[in-house]
Each structure stands twice: as structure tokens, then as C-alpha cells.
Amino acid sequence: MKVVVIGSTGHVGGFLVPRLVEAGHEVVAVSRGASEPYRPHAAWSQVTRLLLDRDAGDADGTFAPAIAALEADVVVDLICFTPDSARLMVDALRGSGTVLVHCGTIWVHGPSAEVPVTEEARRTPSGEYGTQKAEIERMLLAESRRPGGVRSVVLHPGHITGPGWPMINAVGNLDLSVWEALAAGREIAMPGLGLETVHHVHADDVAQAFQLAVERHAQAAGESFHVVSERAITLRGLAQAIARHYGQEARLRFVSWPEFREQTTAEFGDASWEHASRSHSMSIDKARRVLGYAPRYTTVQAVVEGLDWLEREGRLTIA
Incomplete structure (x- = not known):
């Protein structure tokens, strides 16, 4: 065609x-x-x-x-x-x-x-x-x-997600320092209970x-x-998976939304709320049935590939 x-x-x-x-x-x-x-x-x-x-x-x-x-x-x-x-x-x-x-x-x-x-x-x-x-x-x-x-x-x-640009992180925004903290075993502030999902x-x-x-x-x-990928992931689940990828345990401090907003920029705070408040978790049954869609990457695999690219490009510093 x-x-x-x-x-x-x-x-x-x-x-x-x-x-x-x-x-x-x-x-x-x-x-x-x-x-x-x-x-x-x-x-x-x-x-x-x-x-x-x-x-x-x-x-x-x-x-x-x-x-x-x-x-x-x-x-x-x-x-x-x-x-x-x-x-x-x-x-x-x-x-x-x-x-x-x-x-x-x-x-x-x-x-x-x-x-x-x-x-x-x-x-x-x-x-x-x-x-x-x-x-x-x-x-x-x-x-x-x-x-x-x-x-x-x-x-x-x-x-x-993938190589070429930043991706939504474990608190629902594009702040690269969140990935760096998880990779280094440093504590991150997570709004709510971290049970909200991203896909x-x-x-x-x-x-x-x-x-x-x-x-x-x-x-x-x-x-x-x-x-989307096969399954959505909770924010705390994403944090834990990425920390483990770098040989760390995720250190998460759960805070209220007002406290979280006080610790970040207005842009990042708004992005986190937009993602967390939706908590998207989507079905791909229809795409699988009609199109034959079969995603190759899990959420974590896609994020890790993107992080590797960011590190190679010098946009992310992994301790």
C-alpha cells in the first residue's frame, strides 16, 4: 500500500x-x-x-x-x-x-x-x-x-516511553531527579499512598x-x-522496580498533596496530580482481538530503556 x-x-x-x-x-x-x-x-x-x-x-x-x-x-x-x-x-x-x-x-x-x-x-x-x-x-x-x-x-x-525523551516517573511527572534518587537509594516524597496507576x-x-x-x-x-503495555503499574510499584534495577531498595516517604506541592515546582505538581487523579489502567483486549496487537515491552522494560538512553545522552546522572 x-x-x-x-x-x-x-x-x-x-x-x-x-x-x-x-x-x-x-x-x-x-x-x-x-x-x-x-x-x-x-x-x-x-x-x-x-x-x-x-x-x-x-x-x-x-x-x-x-x-x-x-x-x-x-x-x-x-x-x-x-x-x-x-x-x-x-x-x-x-x-x-x-x-x-x-x-x-x-x-x-x-x-x-x-x-x-x-x-x-x-x-x-x-x-x-x-x-x-x-x-x-x-x-x-x-x-x-x-x-x-x-x-x-x-x-x-x-x-x-522509550529512548529519545523523558518519561513519566514514579510520582507522575517528568522530574529527572526522581529517577536519580531511586537509583542512588535516596528518599523520595510520594503523594498519597502511591497506589495510583500510570500506564x-x-x-x-x-x-x-x-x-x-x-x-x-x-x-x-x-x-x-x-x-498500552500489558498492565498498568502503581506509582510505588514503579519506584520499587526502578530502585531494584539499580540494586537499591526504594525509600518512599508518603506525604499529603499539599506537602508534595510545597516540595516541587508548580509544573511538576500539576503534572503529578493530572496523572494520579486519572489513575489510568487500560484494557488492550480489543486491540489484541481485532488488530493482533501484542506489546513487546512491559512498563518497566520500556522505562529502563528510556533511562539508559537518558544516561548515555548525559541528561541523567546515575550514581
């Missing part, structure tokens, strides 16, 4: 584009700039590169028609964040037969009730990011089920799911799927 990947040089695209090339697909990689993919791979020599600025193109109405003009079998959209942008793409693709595979987020779900959370669970999204992604999903799936509408598949990744996923497992959605779009069109 001919596959267009929008946002191709980012973390997921860096794994997805080589996967698609190696599977024999013709790939057009769309990105805003001419910088090299963050993850080098020989497969990029077989890819057609196309530079398009989405923000500018959405503003003047040229971006979506330029994508439609490529006449792809499938468009993978990794960087659509607003309903208006999604509508422009649907309007441009309608009637072409092109299938749209959209990147959503588990943040379309609010705080967890019954767990693991299924795709059909009652939605209570909050915050601009989650509510806009939820609105995009509703629009795409309704369009997909309409006669003559654009057939779409929506994938909802969890906390994307990571390795970027290559996200790429696996997108490849499967591309290749099995006939079965998947009109549906959404969670894309």
Missing part, C-alpha cells in the same frame, strides 16, 4: 516509518522541517520526504488538500490535535477511498472507575487536550460509519499498533483501540 505518515520524524514515526518500509509499503513521510529523523534507520533511504507546515497549511486551507493529492491508500495522522484540523482532513479525503488512522490518547478517559478501562467505558475527559481528542474521535468514528464517509481508525496510546507504552509498541491498523484497516475501520 501507499502510506502517508504525518508527523513522521517524531518518536512514534521514527519507529513506524521503518516498520512500514520493511513490510513492503510505499511510504511518504510528511514533516514540518528538514531535520533528520530522531531515530536513524537505513529504511529512510527508501522513503519519499515531503515538507509541509501543518499550522500554516490549516490556516490557509492548503495542508489537507496537499495530503489528499498524494492519493494514498492510508494516511496515518500522528499530529492532529484540534477538531478543526481533523475536519479539514476529513473534508479533503472524503470520496477518495483513503483510510485515515488517527493518533488519539488515553486522556479521552477521565478518572478511572472500573478497571481495566475499556474503549466503551463512559467518558469523562477533562482538560483541553483530552476533551479535544475525545471530540475528534467522536467525529471520526461517526464519519466512518456514515455511507460514503471517510473510514477511520483511532488508536489511543498511553504514556509513550506506559514503548514507542515501538505504538508503532506496531499503527502498522497493524494500516494493514488491517478493513477490520478496524470505525473503531478505537487502547495501545
Whole structure:
């Protein structure tokens, strides 16, 4: 198939584009700039590169028609964040037969009730990011089920993890000093009881799911799927696993949320609350059944690989 990947040089695209090339697909990689993919791979020599600025193109109405003009079998959209942008793409693709595979987020779900959370669970999204992604999903799936509408598949990744960038830590934020303290056996302050959950996923497992959605779009069109590791992990469980990885025992001091906020920045405090208050724990039964999705990495394995990269890059100091 001919596959267009929008946002191709980012973390997921860096794994997805080589996967698609190696599977024999013709790939057009769309990105805003001419910088090299963050993850080098020989497969990029077989890819057609196309530079398009989405923000500018959405503003003047040229971006979506330029994508439609490529006449792809499938468009993978990794960087659509607003309903208006999604509508422009649907309007441009309608009637072409092109299938749209959209990147959503588990943040379309609010705080967890019954767990693991299924795709059909009652939605209570909050915050601009989650509510806009939820609105995009509703629009795409309704369009997909309409006669003559654009057939779409929506994938909802969890906390994307692996080499290339910091990942959500054991207190629910991006503070690298938390990892350093766990590796050194130093005490960390953990808000609440540490029983809140986070649900990571390795970027290559996200790429696996997108490849499967591309290749099995006939079965998947009109549906959404969670894309996460096999199991969520509690914050204290993540702290204990990472400390053990470095030969330490986790030293955890459980504190109230006001006390925790006093000890960190407003940014980190807000991020911790956003993750802990949702306590996402998602089911992948539907993705496994329909797509054949089988994550290779556990949460801890994905985090450890990301920590190794951060250390090699000099962004993390492990005693």
C-alpha cells in the first residue's frame, strides 16, 4: 500500500516509518522541517520526504488538500490535535477511498472507575487536550460509519516511553531527579499512598499498533483501540522496580498533596496530580482481538530503556 505518515520524524514515526518500509509499503513521510529523523534507520533511504507546515497549511486551507493529492491508500495522522484540523482532513479525503488512522490518547478517559478501562467505558475527559481528542474521535468514528464517509481508525496510546525523551516517573511527572534518587537509594516524597496507576507504552509498541491498523484497516475501520503495555503499574510499584534495577531498595516517604506541592515546582505538581487523579489502567483486549496487537515491552522494560538512553545522552546522572 501507499502510506502517508504525518508527523513522521517524531518518536512514534521514527519507529513506524521503518516498520512500514520493511513490510513492503510505499511510504511518504510528511514533516514540518528538514531535520533528520530522531531515530536513524537505513529504511529512510527508501522513503519519499515531503515538507509541509501543518499550522500554516490549516490556516490557509492548503495542508489537507496537499495530503489528499498524494492519493494514498492510508494516511496515518500522528499530529492532529484540534477538531478543526481533523475536519479539514476529513473534508479533503472524503470520496477518495483513503483510510485515515488517527493518533488519539488515553486522556479521552477521565478518572478511572472500573478497571481495566475499556474503549466503551463512559467518558469523562477533562482538560483541553483530552476533551479535544475525545471530540475528534467522536467525529471520526461517526464519519466512518456514515455511507460514503471517510473510514477511520483511532488508536489511543498511553504514556509513550522509550529512548529519545523523558518519561513519566514514579510520582507522575517528568522530574529527572526522581529517577536519580531511586537509583542512588535516596528518599523520595510520594503523594498519597502511591497506589495510583500510570500506564506506559514503548514507542515501538505504538508503532506496531499503527502498522497493524494500516494493514488491517478493513477490520478496524470505525473503531478505537487502547495501545498500552500489558498492565498498568502503581506509582510505588514503579519506584520499587526502578530502585531494584539499580540494586537499591526504594525509600518512599508518603506525604499529603499539599506537602508534595510545597516540595516541587508548580509544573511538576500539576503534572503529578493530572496523572494520579486519572489513575489510568487500560484494557488492550480489543486491540489484541481485532488488530493482533501484542506489546513487546512491559512498563518497566520500556522505562529502563528510556533511562539508559537518558544516561548515555548525559541528561541523567546515575550514581
